[in-house]
Amino acid sequence: MKKISSLLFLFIAFVSASAEAQHSAGINPFASTTTLSANEPLSLVSTSTITTSAGQSCSSNGNNKGFITKLYPQFDLGYFVLGNPRSVCIMSNSINLGLVDLDVLDSNSPSIAATYLLRGADVKKISTDPSKGNPAAQICVALGGIESIRGLSWVTKLGGAQWDLCIFSDGSAASAWTISYVSLDPTFLGIRNQIKSKPVIANLPYLRQ
Numbered sequence: 214m215k216k217i218s219s220l221l222f223l224f225i226a227f228v229s230a231s232a233e234a235q236h237s238a239g240i241n242p243f244a245s246t247t248t249l250s251a252n253e254p255l256s257l258v259s260t261s262t263i264t265t266s267a268g269q270s271c272s273s274n275g276n277n278k279g280f281i282t283k284l285y286p287q288f289d290l291g292y293f294v295l296g297n298p299r300s301v302c303i304m305s306n307s308i309n310l311g312l313v314d315l316d317v318l319d320s321n322s323p324s325i326a327a328t329y330l331l332r333g334a335d336v337k338k339i340s341t342d343p344s345k346g347n348p349a350a351q352i353c354v355a356l357g358g359i360e361s362i363r364g365l366s367w368v369t370k371l372g373g374a375q376w377d378l379c380i381f382s383d384g385s386a387a388s389a390w391t392i393s394y395v396s397l398d399p400t401f402l403g404i405r406n407q408i409k410s411k412p413v414i415a416n417l418p419y420l421r422q
Contacts (some may be wrong), residue, residue: 270302270315270318270319270407270409271302271303271304271315271318271407272407274403274406275403276306276307277304277305277306277402277403278304278305278306279302279303279304279407280302280303280304280305281300281301281302281303281315282300282301282303282369283298283299283300283301283369284298284299284301284367284368284369284376284378285297285298285367285368285369285370285371286365286366286367287365287366287367287368287371287372287375288365289365289366293371293372295368295371299314299315299367299378299386300314300315300316301313301314301315301378301386302314302315302318302407304402304403304404304407305402306402309394309401309402311388311390311391311394311395311401311402311404312376312377312378312387312388312391313326313330313386313387313388313391313404313407314326314378314385314386314387316384316385317330317385317386317387317408317410318407318408318409319409320409320410321409321410322410323410323411323412323413323414324381324383324384324385324410324413325357325381325382325383325385325413325415325417326379326381326385326386326387326392327385327408327410327412327413328412328413328415328417328420329356329387329392329395329396329417329420330387330391330392330395330404330405330408331405331408331411331412332412332420332421333395333396333399333420333421334352334356334392334393334396334419334420334421335396335419335420335421336352336393336396336397336419338419339351339352339355339419347389349377349379349389349390349392349393350379350389352389352392352393353379353389353392355418355419356379356381356392356417356418356419357381357382357417357418358379358380358381358389359379359380359381359382376388377389377390379392391404396421
């Protein structure tokens, strides 16, 4: 159990193309579904596959709809075990999905994830290597986030579809794709307007000044 608890702040962020390319093409990498397999790349599912409820800190604005759900860390120990859940906000419209930990929106205290969402990251300055997998996951690591390890995924239910989550050293989290998209387009899904806190006053990697 000690080994399991030490994994709770790792994330799964395996999707197949860069945020900038897919955003420019109007493609939503979050919208595909997947069956659970420890040996396959992971993707995100559409909001139609989860049970959610609207919340004040995850509110709809215009064509952007807000939903709250729980993501559970799922460990593959030869059989699947769920850990303690995180409440997350999913923003969606007819084209895109974004995912942010609810605490990042709720809290008046600064956090690293909120800072990157508010100020943006210079993602174009970050070198990514397609041969090393998901560019958004590489961006997350460059920003100081924690990359996934095999055997851990974030799900809405045991054996369910798997979700992308980038977790920082202060425990704050958001989808790596969402951080990339908001950095490229500050108006993306109105997420920036949902954040209550101020940015962290710190010298964070690739943080826009």
